[in-house]
Amino acid sequence: xxxxxxxxxxxxxxxxxxxxxxxxxxxxxxxxxxxxxxxxxxxxxxxxxxxxxxxxxxxxxxxxxxxxxxxxxxxxxxxxxxxxxxxxxxxxxxxxxxxxxxxxxxxxxxxxxxxxxxxxxxxxxxxxxxxxxxxxxxxxxxxxxxxxxxxxxxxxxxxxxxxxxxxxxxxxxxxxxxxxxxxxxxxxxxxxxxxxxxxxxxxxxxxxxxxxxxxxxxxxxxxxxxxxxxxxxxxxxxxxxxxxxxxxxxxxxxxxxxxxxxxxxxxxxxxxxxxxxxxxxxxxxxxxxxxxxxxxxxxxxxxxxxxxxxxxxxxxxxxxxxxxxxxxxxxxxxxxxxxxxxxxxxxxxxxxxxxxxxxxxxxxxxxxxxxxxxxxxxxxxxxxxxxxxxxxxxxxxxxxxxxxxxxxxxxxxxxxxxxxxxxxxxxxxxxxxxxxxxxxxxxxxxxxxxxxxxxxxxxxxxxxxxxxxxxxxxxxxxxxxxxxxxxxxxxxxxxxxxxxxxxxxxxxxxxxxxxxxxxxxxxxxxxxxxxxxxxxxxxxxxxxxxxxxxxxxxxxxxxxxxxxxxxxxxxxxxxxxxxxxxxxxxx
Amino acid sequence: xxxxxxxxxxxxxxxxxxxxxxxxxxxxxxxxxxxxxxxxxxxxxxxxxxxxxxxxxxxxxxxxxxxxxxxxxxxxxxxxxxxxxxxxxxxxxxxxxxxxxxxxxxxxxxxxxxxxxxxxxxxxxxxxxxxxxxxxxxxxxxxxxxxxxxxxxxxxxxxxxxxxxxxxxxxxxxxxxxxxxxxxxxxxxxxxxxxxxxxxxxxxxxxxxxxxxxxxxxxxxx
Numbered sequence: 001x002x003x004x005x006x007x008x009x010x011x012x013x014x015x016x017x018x019x020x021x022x023x024x025x026x027x028x029x030x031x032x033x034x035x036x037x038x039x040x041x042x043x044x045x046x047x048x049x050x051x052x053x054x055x056x057x058x059x060x061x062x063x064x065x066x067x068x069x070x071x072x073x074x075x076x077x078x079x080x081x082x083x084x085x086x087x088x089x090x091x092x093x094x095x096x097x098x099x100x101x102x103x104x105x106x107x108x109x110x111x112x113x114x115x116x117x118x119x120x121x122x123x124x125x126x127x128x129x130x131x132x133x134x135x136x137x138x139x140x141x142x143x144x145x146x147x148x149x150x151x152x153x154x155x156x157x158x159x160x161x162x163x164x165x166x167x168x169x170x171x172x173x174x175x176x177x178x179x180x181x182x183x184x185x186x187x188x189x190x191x192x193x194x195x196x197x198x199x200x201x202x203x204x205x206x207x208x209x210x211x212x213x214x215x216x217x218x219x220x221x222x223x224x225x226x227x228x229x230x231x232x233x234x235x236x237x238x239x240x241x242x243x244x245x246x247x248x249x250x251x252x253x254x255x256x257x258x259x260x261x262x263x264x265x266x267x268x269x270x271x272x273x274x275x276x277x278x279x280x281x282x283x284x285x286x287x288x289x290x291x292x293x294x295x296x297x298x299x300x301x302x303x304x305x306x307x308x309x310x311x312x313x314x315x316x317x318x319x320x321x322x323x324x325x326x327x328x329x330x331x332x333x334x335x336x337x338x339x340x341x342x343x344x345x346x347x348x349x350x351x352x353x354x355x356x357x358x359x360x361x362x363x364x365x366x367x368x369x370x371x372x373x374x375x376x377x378x379x380x381x382x383x384x385x386x387x388x389x390x391x392x393x394x395x396x397x398x399x400x401x402x403x404x405x406x407x408x409x410x411x412x413x414x415x416x417x418x419x420x421x422x423x424x425x426x427x428x429x430x431x432x433x434x435x436x437x438x439x440x441x442x443x444x445x446x447x448x449x450x451x452x453x454x455x456x457x458x459x460x461x462x463x464x465x466x467x468x469x470x471x472x473x474x475x476x477x478x479x480x481x482x483x484x485x486x487x488x489x490x491x492x493x494x495x496x497x498x499x500x501x502x503x504x505x506x507x508x509x510x511x512x513x514x515x516x517x518x519x520x521x522x523x524x525x526x527x528x529x530x531x532x533x534x535x536x537x538x539x540x541x542x543x544x545x546x547x548x549x550x551x552x553x554x555x556x557x558x559x560x561x562x563x564x565x566x567x568x569x570x571x572x573x574x575x576x577x578x579x580x581x582x583x584x585x586x587x
Numbered sequence: 588x589x590x591x592x593x594x595x596x597x598x599x600x601x602x603x604x605x606x607x608x609x610x611x612x613x614x615x616x617x618x619x620x621x622x623x624x625x626x627x628x629x630x631x632x633x634x635x636x637x638x639x640x641x642x643x644x645x646x647x648x649x650x651x652x653x654x655x656x657x658x659x660x661x662x663x664x665x666x667x668x669x670x671x672x673x674x675x676x677x678x679x680x681x682x683x684x685x686x687x688x689x690x691x692x693x694x695x696x697x698x699x700x701x702x703x704x705x706x707x708x709x710x711x712x713x714x715x716x717x718x719x720x721x722x723x724x725x726x727x728x729x730x731x732x733x734x735x736x737x738x739x740x741x742x743x744x745x746x747x748x749x750x751x752x753x754x755x756x757x758x759x760x761x762x763x764x765x766x767x768x769x770x771x772x773x774x775x776x777x778x779x780x781x782x783x784x785x786x787x788x789x790x791x792x793x794x795x796x797x798x799x800x801x802x803x804x805x806x807x808x809x
Contacts (some may be wrong), residue, residue, distance in 0.1 A: 047693060048793065048798055048799050051771035051794060051797075051798075052750070052751050052752070052753070052794055053749070053750060054746055054751065054754055058746065058750075059675060059680075061678075066680060066681060066682045067678070067679060067680050067681055067683065068683060069682075070682040073694060080688065081695040082688065082690040082695075083684070083697075084694075085681055085682045085683070085695060085696060085697060086681050086682075086695060088627070088695050150706065191779045191780045192780055193779055193780065194780075194783045195782075197783065198609070214764075233774075233776075234773065234774035234775060234776045235774070235779040236771065236772055236773065236774065236775060237775070237778060238771065245773075264639040283740065287624065322662060330724035358783075358784045358785070359767070359785070359786040361773075361778075361785075361786070361787045362783050363768055363769055364775035364778060364787075365775075365776075365779070366780045369779070375603050395794045401768075401770075402749075403748075403749035403762070403766050403768045404745055404746050404749045404764070406750070417732070417741065418647070418648040418728070418732075418741055418744075419647065419648070419650065419725065420626060420650050420652045420654070422647055423650060423652070423654060423657065426766070427654060427655070427765055427766055427767075430766045430767065430768070431766075431767050431786070440740045448706075455686065456684060457684065506693060507693070509691040509693055509694050509695055510692070510693060510694070510695045511693075579619050
């Protein structure tokens with residue numbers, strides 16, 4: 001193993017969180033920073049020539065190479081786990097920029113009560129109302145504490161939207177249920193395609209409060225506070241699973257790299273696959289000393305550093321802790337241990353697919369162009385006669401209309417799967433189908449967790465991460481409720497035929513469910529029930545910080561990236577203002 | 588090195604040159620220079636007989652009929668041949684470490700067989716398909732329609748109809764014209780919030796046509 005020169009800071013992972021931390025620390029200090037990214041570099045020029053559905057949306061060119069490493073999945077602790085041999089339920093990115101290159105860029109804040117889910121729920125409904133086997137916890141950070149960081153992130157990325165609550169003043173046309181925000185969005189909402197306008201009118205007519213989807217895709221030319229200028233969106237429709245050809249969609253490569261490139265103290269190494277965190281964990285001394293990695297030629301390196309950041313996505317953060325034997329693995333039988341606990345995904349449904357008489361021209365759009373509402377989200381609505389906790393947002397987006405991926409979106413009345421009748425139906429309905437999406441909470445349960453698989457290995461011989469995950473009645477009932485409400489909406493939109501989503505039964509690894517995976521290295525108020533403190537600092541190893549949604553105690557009914565980035569900025573401030581002045585545990 | 592195989596097609600059966608008009612109707616022009624010359628296309632994976640069987644099968648899955656041209660004119664067989672010759676056909680990016688166990692369907696395809704294996708085996712059950720009449724062909728396909736092979740064949744047919752022509756199918760953008768998809772477009776900025784309730788159908792263009800870039804399709808890697 002080759003020992004590299006010492007760096008002040010090593011960051012594992014070159015996606016949103018790793019590069020945001022590198023930018024913050026690298027531009028506010030002169031410390032030497034090494035970012036290790038296992039995938040390749042990306043450039044904007046490849047994205048224009050990459051508007052190719054087969055390569056990017058079907059063969060998943062931007063995702064991790066499963067032939068090298070995947071995960072295994074099972075429903076409960078007594079079951080055999082099977083490897084995820086091809087992509088399905090989620091799509092982890094790879095390469096510089098990570099999943100932030102191929103995301104759809106929907107950018108909502110979480111509702112304020114999300115951060116105090118346990119105490120608010122118990123206060124209102126009593127502890128007996130919580131599901132059996134639940135592992136719900138408060139976050140140890142509040143919405144009010146995160147609000148300034150949400151605002152900074154929105155200005156950095158140039159989020160397009162319409163505020164519904166500025167310092168407590170409710171504003172019609174925005175999301176009146178959102179937490180207070182200190183300012184209006186930096187850019188106005190994106191344009192509204194036809195399907196989304198139908199959704200808007202139907203939601204209005206049913207008494208909901210629709211507003212434009214907050215988008216990290218610019219509605220117009222924008223220069224952020226750090227001087228990075230990006231153009232407005234042209235609604236080409238190639239967002240999710242693609243990189244943006246013009247940089248209108250905020251991505252780490254177009255929003256953070258221009259700043260990082262000017263800093264001589266930041267080095268990004270691609271093709272560097274980190275395998276272990278090297279650490280001393282004894283009674284008297286708990287310290288990370290650096291990381292080991294292997295490059296594309298197979299050569300091994302040790303990168304020593306004073307400060308280590310894990311920023312390699314939820315699942316890999318947890319896997320590295322387990323492989324490095326850093327912390328006690330969670331045992332669901334006894335409840336002991338913290339590493340791997342509180343695995344959550346997302347209740348993401350095409351709650352209703354609506355088929356219209358008129359064509360929708362849905363090749364035009366963006367990943368985040370559309371309307372949404374939160375009247376049935378969180379604890380916004382009366383749950384007295386509702387057999388589940390929480391809820392979710394309904395969205396009428398005009399995104400993902402590419403013909404291969406949409407070829408199975410047909411009304412139930414179409415029986416055939418091939419041949420002339422099927423072909424005629426496919427050609428007719430392709431541009432007449434729109435989806436009402438529901439994005440709801442997945443609560444945390446003791447029985448849903450991460451550990452190392454005893455059987456399957458990666459290409460280097462290390463055990464794969466094992467996901468033990470299944471839905472419970474709360475998610476199943478929520479999915480039935482969402483389908484009913486979405487069918488009402490589709491009717492109000494004038495749909496001629498409607499396919500409601502099937503209710504959730506068991507976790508289906510083949511069905512895309514968003515790439516919003518949380519937990520494994522969660523934050524909390526004590527080392528008894530969490531891996532990191534509210535500053536995302538490891539409880540026992542103070543020079544290790546773990547960024548990203550691995551810190552979320554449970555999923556919330558919204559896309560996680562805004563909260564992930566706000567937390568990252570909050571940690572960056574704490575490191576610069578406190579940790580670097582006096583290294584040790586932050587309180 | 589295996590013997591070279593070719594798929595020999597008459598210009599009229601492949602479609603020759605396909606020209607679209609703006610009203611969506613598709614007219615077919617024979618190659619003016621060599622109207623009756625057969626076209627010989629070198630195959631990278633299939634044998635000639637296999638290619639004829641695949642061609643017959645995909646033409647029943649996505650037939651040429653009164654709703655317009657189909658898999659035959661779009662070059663779907665050549666698309667599938669290229670895909671099987673390339674990384675996808677070889678499972679270059681699938682997790683293929685043992686043990687291989689039977690799993691409930693919600694854990695996805697778990698078998699060892701690559702797409703190349705699946706086609707080579709599956710085609711044995713369709714021997715002589717290209718020699719049958721269309722009703723007999725449909726009956727033969729109904730006999731295998733619940734197999735993994737058929738689901739791959741169907742999925743690949745759809746891909747060959749609607750993927751960018753750089754991959755070998757969608758010849759003359761025939762699939763995109765049929766379904767009303769314009770392909771990649773640099774800007775819809777002026778149109779995104781107009782044309783409400785009316786079909787807006789810009790003339791399709793391929794990636795090569797809009798970017799001018801010369802690209803290597805994944806299927807061209809051997």
